[in-house]
Amino acid sequence: MDLESLTRTSGEWLKATGPDSDIVMSSRIRLARNLAQFPFPSRADDNVRAEIEEVLRTQIEKNPAGRRLNYISVSSLEVIDRQMLVERQLISREHSETHGQRGVGVSDEENISVMINEEDHLRIQVLRSGFALDECWSEIDAIDDAIEAERTYAFSDKLGYLTACPTNCGTGIRVSVLMHLPALVHTKEIQKVFQALQKINLAVRGLYGEGSQAMGDFYQISNQVTLGKSEANLIRTIQDVVPNIVSYERRVRQALVSENRRGLHDQVSRAYGILKTARTISSEETMDLLSSVRLGINLGLIDDLEIPTINELFIHTQPAHLQKIRHEKLETVDRNVARADYIRQRLNERN
Amino acid sequence: MKCERCSKPAVLHITELRQGEVRALHLCEGCAKEYLSHAQPSKKDGAIESDTGAEEAALDDLELQVCPNCGIAFKEFRSLGRLGCPHDYVVFEDELLPLLENIHGETTHTGKIPKRSPQSSQIQFKLIKLRSELRSCVEEERYEDAARIRDSIRQLEEDQSQAKPTSAPSEPG
Secondary structure, eight states, X not given: OOGGXXXXXXXXXXXXXSTTTTTEEEEEEEEEEOBTTSOOGGGOOHHHHHHHHHHHHHHHHTOGGGOOEEEEOGGGSOHHHHHHHHHTTSSOHHHHHSOSSOEEEEETTSOEEEEESSSSSEEEEEEEESSOHHHHHHHHHHHHHHHHTTSOBOEETTTEEOOSSGGGTBTOEEEEEEEXXXXXXXXXXXXXXXXXXXXXXXXXXXXXXXXXXXXXXXXEEEEOOOSSSOHHHHHHHHHHHHHHHHHHHHHHHHHHHHHHHHHHHHHHHHHHHHHHHOSSOOHHHHHHHHHHHHHHHHTTSOOSSOHXXXXXXXXXXXXXXXXXXXXXXXXXXXXXXXXXXXXXXXXXXXX | OBOTTTOXXXXXXXXXXXXXXXXXXXXXXXXXXHHHXXXXXXXXXXXXXXXXXXXXXXXXXXXXXXXXXXXXXXXXXXXXXXXXXXXXXXXXXXXXHHHHHHHHSOOSOOSOOOSSOTHHHHHHHHHXXXXXXXXXXXXXXXXXXHHHHHHXXXXXXXXXXXXXXXXXXXXXX
């Protein structure tokens, strides 16, 4: 996989082709798996880590379940390239920042990523545009089966798949849905959603998962419990709750339009105007304005711009992407200028 | 962070200096109250003090228990939050079960099961142990023992390859 060309493309999951993709940006399932015969990565010395990487890279290069995966040796990448993979959600922050031999297998569409030597030996992830958890599951289940047919996973009859952190053991599954909820945030109704989700043991996080703050009104909703419930059961819990949030967000959007269409139209148009003309812009402001514009497109208030372009801008305006686009290392001040340049170019080229 | 004694959320973090040794304690409200009432320096009753000492020593023993496979002590897991190897789930089962109950509300897996024989994990654990024994035998030049262990490893490996599923993994072409 040519990392240089990534700045000109985006993952399939950003194309807004899936169900409800005006509100559900993406669906994601990940599985944590470990090989029975090795210590977990944090306890493995460099030699053992190299051995684990070798064993699992072989599996990835066999294209499990017929999925063609490009192998990237993360440990031999420059910091900026690792950061870019984090921004594209292909590896985790932890995987980028840890040490020792490690890598990731990525499909051309960037729908599949298989990390080696993250917190666990193997972290398989499948992403889809929109609300499409069943598709995620059938794909990840097949990949998991194909690897498991050749390698012995650490598994106990009682505790299921054994993971480095007891919070993941059992199914090792994390089911998550990334939602864009600007209207619920604007009206502060989002607090009610958080409380309701907490009661049924679901976690709410920001765009980049654990510990990240909510940016651009994006929220990731995922299961916390992994033991004692089946995968189907855990997926269903999310599948049951997401449509309620989707219709809640839609209702509040319609209410905002009928209460003050002109005000809302003004707000999203100003956001669009700033993005098209600004000469320097921070990451936070970009996220906020992109969120308004995204809402504007979905409500038909902005009609000369496509959702996939906005989705892509959320990713491509992040620090590592900007520096890769510019082919140079940039400090914050220069990055803000480069960001404004890039956004202007992307938004004006369409008119 | 969870309480070291009962795995409720820890609210009190104590760093204790005792006989020149630094020790960090993380306790929930209930256990902290109990701990502090015992640790009052004004206490003059020698008998109670020695009782507490014994209790703490017992606690330390548990905490210092080490996994023979990866060498991690339960105490280390407490501070890192990560286990050392899959075998830790067997070695520290008594300590981990209440923790798992606390996190997940359940302690029995009901999800996907690998198609491969579930025993192969057990065989793997045996193999790890034997391989490390083999290494120390060779280092200590006990070649007869080493030969015997090597034979058992071969036997287990054969058992394992027979336990493999016959269906080929789904791959293109």
